Amino acid sequence: MRDIAALKARLAAAGIETSDERALLRQRSRDFYWYSPVLKRQLDGKAADLIARPRTEAEVLTTLAACRESRVPVTARGGATGNYGQCVPLDGGLLLDMAGMDRCLSISGGVAEIEPGAKLIDVDLWAREHGWEIRLWPSTKRTATVGGFIAGGGAGVGGITHGTMKERGNLHSVRVATMQDPPQILDLAGDAANPVNRTYGTTGILTLIRLPLTPAQEWRDVGLSFADYPSAARFALALAFSDGIPKKMCGTFDAMLPPFFRGIADAVPAGHSLVLAMVAPSAMIALRDLAREHGGRIVAEQDTVAAERDKDATPFYEYCWNHTTLQVLKRDKGVTYLQCRFPFEDTLAAVEAMRTRFPDEVWMHTECVRFGGRITMSALPVIRWTDEARLRRIMEEIEALGISIANPHTVSIEEGSSYRRVEGDQLGFKRFVDPLGLLNPGKMTSFTMENAA
Ligand SMILES: Cc1cc2nc3c(=O)[nH]c(=O)nc-3n(C[C@H](O)[C@H](O)[C@H](O)COP(=O)(O)OP(=O)(O)OC[C@H]3O[C@@H](n4cnc5c(N)ncnc54)[C@H](O)[C@@H]3O)c2cc1C
Numbered sequence: 001m002r003d004i005a006a007l008k009a010r011l012a013a014a015g016i017e018t019s020d021e022r023a024l025l026r027q028r029s030r031d032f033y034w035y036s037p038v039l040k041r042q043l044d045g046k047a048a049d050l051i052a053r054p055r056t057e058a059e060v061l062t063t064l065a066a067c068r069e070s071r072v073p074v075t076a077r078g079g080a081t082g083n084y085g086q087c088v089p090l091d092g093g094l095l096l097d098m099a100g101m102d103r104c105l106s107i108s109g110g111v112a113e114i115e116p117g118a119k120l121i122d123v124d125l126w127a128r129e130h131g132w133e134i135r136l137w138p139s140t141k142r143t144a145t146v147g148g149f150i151a152g153g154g155a156g157v158g159g160i161t162h163g164t165m166k167e168r169g170n171l172h173s174v175r176v177a178t179m180q181d182p183p184q185i186l187d188l189a190g191d192a193a194n195p196v197n198r199t200y201g202t203t204g205i206l207t208l209i210r211l212p213l214t215p216a217q218e219w220r221d222v223g224l225s226f227a228d229y230p231s232a233a234r235f236a237l238a239l240a241f242s243d244g245i246p247k248k249m250c251g252t253f254d255a256m257l258p259p260f261f262r263g264i265a266d267a268v269p270a271g272h273s274l275v276l277a278m279v280a281p282s283a284m285i286a287l288r289d290l291a292r293e294h295g296g297r298i299v300a301e302q303d304t305v306a307a308e309r310d311k312d313a314t315p316f317y318e319y320c321w322n323h324t325t326l327q328v329l330k331r332d333k334g335v336t337y338l339q340c341r342f343p344f345e346d347t348l349a350a351v352e353a354m355r356t357r358f359p360d361e362v363w364m365h366t367e368c369v370r371f372g373g374r375i376t377m378s379a380l381p382v383i384r385w386t387d388e389a390r391l392r393r394i395m396e397e398i399e400a401l402g403i404s405i406a407n408p409h410t411v412s413i414e415e416g417s418s419y420r421r422v423e424g425d426q427l428g429f430k431r432f433v434d435p436l437g438l439l440n441p442g443k444m445t446s447f448t449m450e451n452a453a
Helices: 004-013 022-028 037-043 057-070 120-129 146-152 190-196 229-240 281-293 304-309 323-329 347-357 388-400 413-420 426-433
Strands: 017-019 050-053 074-077 094-097 104-108 111-114 132-134 173-177 185-189 205-215 220-226 247-253 273-279 297-303 335-337 365-371 374-379 382-384
Touching: 004 017, 004 050, 004 057, 022 050, 022 094, 037 388, 057 074, 057 094, 057 173, 057 205, 074 146, 074 205, 104 120, 111 120, 120 132, 120 146, 120 304, 146 205, 173 190, 185 190, 190 426, 220 229, 220 281, 220 304, 229 247, 229 273, 229 281, 229 347, 229 365, 229 374, 273 281, 281 297, 297 304, 323 335, 323 382, 347 374, 347 388
Parallel strands: 050 094, 074 094
Antiparallel strands: 017 050, 104 111, 111 205, 132 205, 173 185, 173 205, 220 273, 220 297, 247 273, 247 365, 335 382, 365 374
């Protein structure tokens, strides 16, 4: 039996903010897992027993030491925008709210030093004041934290140029608090940081992040309409391969999706497919030429940074990546989604094979992205939900077409990661830093107490 009251008293005595208010515990223990009817069934009602909100690395260590002694599991929480229940405690325990550690500390040699609870939008706007910007961000940039992006996300806007967070060089180094006896701080640089990259906080608590930046650029959000989807997809891939056009994003949307994008729906002719791109202002002439060559037309345009600074505006990336599904779910609760990656060769043929295979159930949405220097498209298609068996069948058929799937309907790192898994011995590292299995238990399913020692 866990003595949560004693833990709370101990943390309070150390000056660490805590709460065990039931409504808050339930509200804070959720993320966006409800996109998945499968996860919704599994995770509804799960909640922590106590929330702690450390403000310093020392307070993180004190909290972990107290939890270790009381054998209380610890689940870190950033902005709670994850989609696979990453920050939902499966077995109660303590929710470590990292939002209190949100300082942007310094920039040196193009590397930003940031606390993990800083929101990505704040990091980017701060970096811009110094002539830099962040390389990659999720479409939840305005609500997600840098720690949560590294521990639980890792792909998104910027991927067309910089790849994903698993790409060597996109994460400089981190400081991480362990669950050893007593908890330690490890400073991990380069490949040594791989065991804490996208492991859902199961292999340590990030207390400091050093993120390589890229020189700041002005960006234009551009919407282009195409009479048919294959033309839109051909244009998108051609843009991805256009080395002379600085770009941050290029998503394609089959004709049934634009009507759900409130801010730009009226600009897209009925039945047309849409491309949403972010390009440098200097590339607008080249973009128009490329669009003309593919039968496309610019139908919407805005300044990206101005839009993201304005809470009443919608930067176009909030229609892209996993925001597409959200835009549909706002008006139609009967859908879910998948995450796929197309082959590097004959990419467009694979996209078309998948799109035409399930005309009523799979609404095609792709994003251009680099993996290991090679350009392809990943898909986050919206899927009409029937039941779990039908979802499994659709996934099997997609995989039979030679398309990889990172299953978003599981809480397990191993089952859900596929092509998104970061290199390295993450299980071996977990055994070293968390021998009691107290960090976000149940998420790294290859770890068991039997193989812990
Ligand atoms: C509408 C929508 C769009 C999205 N688009 C994208 C996208 O484009 N790309 C993408 O990758 N994801 C996307 N996501 C998923 C999610 O928003 C991102 O992965 C985001 O970066 C998570 O950050 P967060 O701060 O919300 O993390 P949380 O959800 O709070 O946490 C994510 C994981 O990180 C762990 N964690 C948090 N902080 C720490 C820490 N300091 N130390 C150790 N572990 C920690 C948590 O325990 C959890 O396992 C989207 C989700 C939604 C709902």
